[in-house]
Amino acid sequence: MSFKDLQSFIKELERKGELVRVKVEVDPELEITEITDRVSKSYGKALLFEKVKGSKYPVLINAMGTYERMAMALGVKSLNDMGDVINDLMDMSSYMGVVKAVKSIPKLTRMASVFPIKLPIKGACQEVINHDPDLNELPIIKCWPEDGGKFLTLPLVITKDPETGIQNMGMYRMQVYDKNTTGMHWHWHKDGREIYEQYRKLGGKMPISVALGCDPAITYAATAPLPKMIDEMMFAGFLRKMPVNMVKSITNDIYVPADAEFIIEGYVDVNEPLRVEGPFGDHTGYYSLEDDYPVFHVTCITHKKKPVYPTTIVGKPPMEDCYMGKATERIFLPLFKMINPEIIDINFPLEGVFHSCVIISIDKKYPGHANKVINSVWGMGQMMYTKMVIVVDKDVDPQDTEAVAYNLFNNMEPQRDIVITEGPLDALDHASNTPLYGSRVGIDATRKWDIELQAREVKKEEVTAERKEEAKKLLEDLKDKGGILDFNLPYKEDLTKCILVSIDKTEAWQAKKVINSIEEKLKEVKLIAVFDKEIDPNNLSIVAWKLFNNIDAKRDLIIKEGTVGVDATRKLASEGHTRPWPKDIEMSQEMKEYVDRRWQEYGID
Missing domain, CATH: 3.40.1670.10 (UbiD C-terminal domain-like)
Structure with a gap:
C-alpha cells in the first residue's frame, strides 16, 4: 500500500493499532524526547502529540520506529521485499526477447510512475501562505539538555544546481536561531554542500525550499545514499509506485511536494559569514560539537489548513x-x-x-x-x-x-x-x-x-577446563586489586575467547596496561576489550556501541600473536587525542523524574 501524504499514513497506522494519540499537553523542550526515547527503546508505537505547549499544531514522532512500520511506510510486507524489487529491476535479462518483454510489463509500468509531475496549480501544502513567517509558531523540539537550541530534525531540504537546474533533496538538521533564521547543517561530503559551493562562486543568494511532513517514501528518499544522477523524487515515485506531484514554491523557482504538511521557503546568502551551530545530540549517541555553518533565512511558510508537524529524535541506538x-x-x-x-x-x-x-x-x-x-x-x-x-x-x-x-x-x-x-x-x-x-x-x-x-602459521594451544578456571580467577584477582572494576566472559563455549572489562581510567594508556597484564597471563585469549567505568561489560549492546565508535584502529588495537586488545575507552589529550571528545547523550535527571510522575497521564501503556 502506498500513501498519498503523511496524514494517510497516520490513518493507516491508527487502523493497524500502531499509533498512540497523547491527548495531554506536553512540552516540546525535552519532554517529548524523554517520552519518545522510552517508547523507542521498548519497540513501541508511533506517537501523535495532540497538544504541544506553545503551538497549535500536533506532533508526529517515531512513525517509522520499528521494522514493521518501516516496511509499511515503503508499501511492502518486509524490508527484504524492497531488495527483491530492486533486484528484479536490475535483472536486464527480463527485458530480452518478445516473450520476456511481455512478462516485464508490470516492472515497466512501475518504472513509468517514477517521473514526478509538475502541477500548474497550487498544492495542498499551499492552502495557507504566510509572508511574515515565524518559526516559533511551529512545535519545534529541543531534543537533549546540551543541544544548542531547537532543531528541525526531519527537514527535506530542496536545492537546485545553478548550472544544470537539476534539483537535489537531502535531510540536514536545522537549528533555529530566531523566528526566521536557522543553521543549514551541510557536511563536506553532502550534495547540498556541493551545490552551496557552486553558488559561492557565483555570489548572491541561494534559493532553498524545505518540506516538512511528506509521505514516508519521500521522507525516506531524502536520506537514501543515492548516486548523484538519480533524482530523489524519482526514487520516491518508484518506492511508492506512483509519481510525486510537485508544485512551484511561492517565492522561488524550486518545486516542492504538493502534499507536504509545511513548506519553508528562503535562501542562504553565500556572502554572509558562517554562524556557530550546535552542539546537537546526534545519531552516534554522542553530542556532535559546535561548528560553523551557513545561515538559512526564511521568507515564507506555507502549509495545509490542518497540518501535522513531523519530527524525530536521534541518540543511543535503537531509535x-x-x-x-x-x-x-x-x-x-x-x-x-x-x-x-x-x-x-x-x-x-x-x-x-x-x-x-x-x-x-x-x-x-x-x-x-x-x-x-x-x-x-x-x-x-x-x-x-x-x-x-x-x-x-x-x-x-x-x-x-x-x-x-x-x-x-x-x-x-x-x-x-x-x-x-x-x-x-x-x-x-x-x-x-x-x-x-x-x-x-x-x-x-x-x-x-x-x-x-x-x-602464516599460528600456534594454537589446547585450552583445558583447568585453564578456564585460571582465567576466571585471574580476572577476579585483578578486580580485587583494583586493576579492573568489572568483567564479563560473554563467549560461554570457551571462557578465554573474549574478555570484556571496565576500568576507572585516570591516566594515559591505562587501558593498554590492563590489556597487556591480562594477555601476559592468558596468551590464548582471542579478544580483550577495555571500557570506561560507566559501561557495564554485561550489556553487550552498549559494549558493541562503544567498541564500534570509540576506536581508531591504528591507535587503539594491540595485535599480538593470537590476541587482539581493544582500547574502547575515552581518549585523553595525554594519549595524543587533542580534539575535544564529545559527551554521551543523557537526559537530565529532572526530566526523567518529571516524565515518571506523568507517565500514566500520557496513556501510552
Missing part, C-alpha cells in the same frame, strides 16, 4: 533512524551484489550507527577473497567511511550476531586476519585525532584454506 538505516541496507543490497557478486548478505548493526561497522557474508572462491571484499567495500561511495568491516562465509547469517561471534573467535587469528588502513571517515567520527580522516579495520572471519594457513 527511529536505525530502521531507516535498515531500509537502506535492504534496498541497496542488490547494488552491493552487482559490484561484488560474491556478496551474499550484509548487516549494519544498529550499534554501529550506520558508518562504524558492517558484517558481510561472501561465497568465498579463493585465498584472500575476504581481503578483496574488504578493500572493495572501502571503495564504494559512502562505504569509504565504514570503520570496521567483518567478513564471514556464505553459510553464516550476518544478522545472527552469535553466529558471527562464533566464526570470528574460531576462524580469526589477529596477526594474519586483521588489516588496518587509513582513509576518509564520517564527519561525526570522534575517535580519530584528525577530523574526517583516520584508520579503519577489516577482519577476515572466514574459514581458512590450507594455502592461507601456510602463509
